[in-house]
Amino acid sequence: MNDRPLIIAMDVPDKAEADVLLASFGQRPLFLKVGMELFYKEGPALVEEWKAKGHRVFLDLKLHDIPNTVQRAAAQLARLQVDLVTVHAAGGSRMMAGTVEGLEQGTPAGQKRPSCIAVTQLTSTSETMLNEELGIPLSMNEAVAAYAEIAERSGQDGVVCAAGEVPLIKSARSSSFITVTPGIRGAGEEAGDQARVVTPGTAADLGSDAIVVGRSITKAADPAAAYEQMEQEWRMPNAE
Ligand SMILES: O=c1ccn([C@@H]2O[C@H](COP(=O)(O)O)[C@@H](O)[C@H]2O)c(=O)[nH]1
Numbered sequence: 001m002n003d004r005p006l007i008i009a010m011d012v013p014d015k016a017e018a019d020v021l022l023a024s025f026g027q028r029p030l031f032l033k034v035g036m037e038l039f040y041k042e043g044p045a046l047v048e049e050w051k052a053k054g055h056r057v058f059l060d061l062k063l064h065d066i067p068n069t070v071q072r073a074a075a076q077l078a079r080l081q082v083d084l085v086t087v088h089a090a091g092g093s094r095m096m097a098g099t100v101e102g103l104e105q106g107t108p109a110g111q112k113r114p115s116c117i118a119v120t121q122l123t124s125t126s127e128t129m130l131n132e133e134l135g136i137p138l139s140m141n142e143a144v145a146a147y148a149e150i151a152e153r154s155g156q157d158g159v160v161c162a163a164g165e166v167p168l169i170k171s172a173r174s175s176s177f178i179t180v181t182p183g184i185r186g187a188g189e190e191a192g193d194q195a196r197v198v199t200p201g202t203a204a205d206l207g208s209d210a211i212v213v214g215r216s217i218t219k220a221a222d223p224a225a226a227y228e229q230m231e232q233e234w235r236m237p238n239a240e
Pocket residue numbers: 009011035119121122123124160161182183184194212213214215216
């Protein structure tokens with residue numbers, strides 16, 4: 001994750017739409033996020049195809065179940081040789097540790113195990129929701145910091161959080177602990193269902209290791225141009 005990727009969230013219904021979208025980016029290798037919508041439709045074959053084409057794949061299934069179930073599911077994901085997977089930190093330390101163990105068990109000999117990151121609080125969650133719906137009586141910063149601490153203790157390679165929480169995490173966790181931040185929007189763009197959003201340039205200034213961008217690119221009239229614009233702001237924040 002040293003190269004600070006811009007990860008494209010391929011939130012489309014099927015391979016046909018994904019192929020059209022991908023074609024608009026030309027031949028370059030990309031970092032593609034496959035979420036529940038696409039994976040539930042197309043399954044492992046699509047992931048294997050994209051890996052074979054040289055793309056990196058973030059398989060974002062946000063595992064959350066009892067430790068044994070999650071461990072065994074993680075082993076299956078590791079067999080796909082994806083680059084990055086997610087679990088919910090809310091599943092607790094045993095579940096998170098089990099995920100890493102499962103990934104190690106499933107990684108083919110001589111291959112690198114997928115990195116595993118824990119979702120602290122979804123970027124669609126506001127502090128009001130956190131307190132009033134989830135029943136967590138903390139500030140968002142406190143909740144995210146606490147989940148990140150348990151995640152690191154449980155062997156996670158990093159967390160998913162909003163970019164606004166990155167400085168807090170960077171100050172408390174080890175230097176190798178990565179922060180992957182969705183909730184990215186262009187300046188003036190609608191947040192939609194996201195509650196904690198920043199621009200790519202602000203995410204860079206705040207020290208995010210990777211940003212995840214979905215609809216700002218995939219729903220743009222010209223996805224390749226939107227990607228270039230986001231990428232430029234992410235690489236050269238002060239030029240924003
Ligand atoms: O806290 C989280 C965790 C994951 N996501 C995922 O990122 C993308 C964001 O899409 P946008 O269209 O850019 O809002 C999406 O696939 C989510 O599942 C997240 O947003 N927040």
